[in-house]
Amino acid sequence: MAERSFQAIILAAGKGTRMQSAVPKVLHKVAGRSMLGHVIETAQQCRCDHLAVVVGPGMETVATETGRLAPAAALFIQTEQLGTADAVLAARDAIAAHPGDVIVLYADTPLIRSETIGRLRAALDGGAAVAVLGFTAADPTGYGRLLTATDGDLLAIREHRDASEAERRVTLCNSGVLAFRCPDLLDLLRQIGNANSKGEYYLTDAIEIARARGLRCAVVACAEDEVLGINARDQLAGAEAIYQRRRRTQAMAQGATLIAPETVWFSFDTRIGRDVVIEPNVFFGPGVTVEDGAEIKANCHIEGARIGTNARIGPFARLRPGADLAADVHIGNFVEVKNVAMGRGAKANHLAYLGDGAVGAKANIGAGTIFCNYDGFTKSKTVIGDGAFVGSNSSLVAPLRIGAGAYVGSGSVITKDVPDDALSLERSVQETRDGWAGKFRTLMSKRKAAKAK
Ligand code: UD1
Ligand code: CA
Numbered sequence: 293m294a295e296r297s298f299q300a301i302i303l304a305a306g307k308g309t310r311m312q313s314a315v316p317k318v319l320h321k322v323a324g325r326s327m328l329g330h331v332i333e334t335a336q337q338c339r340c341d342h343l344a345v346v347v348g349p350g351m352e353t354v355a356t357e358t359g360r361l362a363p364a365a366a367l368f369i370q371t372e373q374l375g376t377a378d379a380v381l382a383a384r385d386a387i388a389a390h391p392g393d394v395i396v397l398y399a400d401t402p403l404i405r406s407e408t409i410g411r412l413r414a415a416l417d418g419g420a421a422v423a424v425l426g427f428t429a430a431d432p433t434g435y436g437r438l439l440t441a442t443d444g445d446l447l448a449i450r451e452h453r454d455a456s457e458a459e460r461r462v463t464l465c466n467s468g469v470l471a472f473r474c475p476d477l478l479d480l481l482r483q484i485g486n487a488n489s490k491g492e493y494y495l496t497d498a499i500e501i502a503r504a505r506g507l508r509c510a511v512v513a514c515a516e517d518e519v520l521g522i523n524a525r526d527q528l529a530g531a532e533a534i535y536q537r538r539r540r541t542q543a544m545a546q547g548a549t550l551i552a553p554e555t556v557w558f559s560f561d562t563r564i565g566r567d568v569v570i571e572p573n574v575f576f577g578p579g580v581t582v583e584d585g586a587e588i589k590a591n592c593h594i595e596g597a598r599i600g601t602n603a604r605i606g607p608f609a610r611l612r613p614g615a616d617l618a619a620d621v622h623i624g625n626f627v628e629v630k631n632v633a634m635g636r637g638a639k640a641n642h643l644a645y646l647g648d649g650a651v652g653a654k655a656n657i658g659a660g661t662i663f664c665n666y667d668g669f670t671k672s673k674t675v676i677g678d679g680a681f682v683g684s685n686s687s688l689v690a691p692l693r694i695g696a697g698a699y700v701g702s703g704s705v706i707t708k709d710v711p712d713d714a715l716s717l718e719r720s721v722q723e724t725r726d727g728w729a730g731k732f733r734t735l736m737s738k739r740k741a742a743k744a745k
Contacts, residue, residue: 296473297392298413299342300335303379304328304354304399305370310524316354318399320528323535324559324578327522328354330402332361333560335395337406338413344386345399346370346379375492376468377484387478395471396495400522403534404469404514411512412471421507422499424449425469427516435465436496438511446509449496453489464511466496467519474507535560543570548582559595571607579613597629600636618653632663635678647671652678652696660685677712 308317318328325333328345335343343365347354358365370382380387380396387394393416395409408425415423424446426438436449437459449466450459474480484497499509517534520527539558540550547566550556555572558564562576565584574588577595582588586599589606596613599605603621614631617623621634624641632646635653640646642659648671649663655676663674664687674688677696682688684702693709694716700706701717710716 297341297390298339299344299386299390299392299394300340300397301344301346301380301383301386301394302328302331302335302397302399303346303376304351305346305348305373305379305382306400307348307373308400308523311528312525316348316351317522319353319357320522320525322402322528322531322560323539323557324561326357327402327531328357328399329361330560331397331399331404332358332365334404334406334409335397336362338409340395341392342366342386342390344368344383346382348373375486375490376495377481377493377497380495381478381481381493384478384481387481391477393471393473394477396469398468398521401468401519402522403518403520403531404467405518408512408514408518409469409471411514412469415510415512416471416473418510419508420510421472421474422446422502422509423471424499424509424511425467425471425519426464426511426513427467427519428463428513429465429516432460432463432465437462438464438466440464440511444511446499446511447503448500449494451488451490451494451496464513467514468521469519470495470498472498474502480505543568565601574606580611583619646674648690649674649676651676652680654678655680655682657682658684658686658702662687664689683717 304318306317311317311320319326322330343362345358345365346368349369349371355367358367366386368382370379412423412425429435434452436451437455438446439448439450441447480498480501483501484493486493488494502509520531522528522531536557540553540556543564544550548564548568548570550570552572556570557575559576559578561578563581565582567585568582569587571588571590573591575593579596580594582599583601585602587604592606592609594611597611597615598617600617600619600621602619603617605623608625609623610628612630615629616633618634618636620637622639622641623629626643627640628645630647632649632651634651637654638651640657644657644661645663647663648665655678661682665671672690674690674692676694679697680694682700686700687705689707692706695710695712697713698710699715704718706716706718
C-alpha cells in the first residue's frame, strides 16, 4: 500500500496589527529566522510531503519568504479574514489534490516541535479522525476550551466568547494545531457555519461535526511554552527567550561549556562543537559554525563565520560574514574580521580591521593594522602569505599582496606588493636632538616667571 500523504497547511493570513509594524507579523524573527521560517522548518523536519501556506492579500514579502524556504510549497490567498476554517478552505485545492493526513499550523506559533507533530500523527494512527494539540493554560482567557469526555475523547472546542461560566473554568485549551485523517475532509470543513458571537467560520467547529459523523476526536497535550502565539512584540521577546533556553540547553548537552548560559544568544542555525567554551555575553548571528575545542571569550559579536578547532576569539571581537578561521587562529580584543580566510595558527591579537582577503598560516598581524579595502567605489583584497609579520599600526592599501615570510615595519602605509621574505617599511626618518627637552623646559619656566611679575 502506498504511504499515506501528509500535508501541512500553515495559516499566515493574519494582519498582526498589534505588532505595530510595516512588516507582516509572521516575518518577524526569532533567533534570526522568521516565525514563518521556523514553522516551515518544523513541517519539513517531520517530512511533510506537501506544504501549503495561506497568506493575506498583498503579502508579497510573505510569499517571497515561503518561496525562498520551501520552493515547492503551494501558496493560497485568503481574500477576507473570515475565520480559521475559511483560511483552511482557502487551500481547498491543495486538500483536494492530496487526500491524506492534513495538519493545520499557525505561522505565528513558531515554537512547536516536530516531535509534537509526530505525536499528533500517532494519535491519528491510533484511530482518531481529528487530533487536537492542547495545553493547560496558566491563564485560559481568550483561548478555545477543550471539552472532553471522562474517557479523554474530545467532545467539542468552545471558543472563550461563546463559552458558559462552567466551560470557562476548563483550563485545557486549544493550541490551534489540528491534525485530520477524515474521509471527505473538504465536505466536513464546508459544513462549518458562522453562527457564533464573532460571525466567523471557526475551524474548531470541525470537532462536533466530525463526532456527528461518528468519527473519534482526540487530544494530544504539550507544554504551554511550545504553543505560545505571538501577537505583539513583548510576546515575540518571550518566544525568543524560550527558544534561546532550548538552544543553550542543547549546546550544553552536546558538549559545550557556557559559563553564563543566560547571556549567550544563538541563532537558529548556530553549530557548536564539543569542548567549546563560551564566556558571558556572546551573540551569534546567522551562519556560524564553531568547531571543537574553540574558546570564545566574553563580549563577542559573531555572524556568518567559521571558527576552527581550538581557535581563540575575543574578548570583545567582532566576526562578520565570511570570516573563515582555520584551527588555532587567535583573534584578540577589538579585532574585526570580515570576508577573510585565516590559515592555521594565524594571529591578530589586538585592535585591527581585516576586511576582504586572506591571511596565511602562522602569519602575525600587529596591533592597529588596517586592511584598507574600500576606496569609496570598489572593495579590493589584501593577501598575506604564510608566516608573514605585519608590524603594528600598518595600513595595507588593497589590492595588495604580502609575500610569505615577509616583514612589514610598524607604522607603514603599504601600497605596493611585498615579495616573499622581504622587509617593507614606509615611514619618515627619525630625528633625535640630544638634550633638547631640558633646554626647552628651562626656557619655558623663565617665560612663565617673567609673565607672573
Ligand atoms: C484560535 C482558536 C482557539 C485557540 C487559539 C490559539 C479558532 C476559531 N480559535 O483563536 O480555539 O485557542 O487560536 O491561539 O480557531 N487566521 C487566518 N485567517 C483568518 C483567521 C485567522 O489566517 O481568517 C490565522 C491567524 O493569522 C492566526 C491563526 O489563524 O495565525 C489564529 O487566528 P486567530 O484569529 O488569532 O484565532 P484566535 O481567536 O486566537
Ligand atoms: Ca607613516
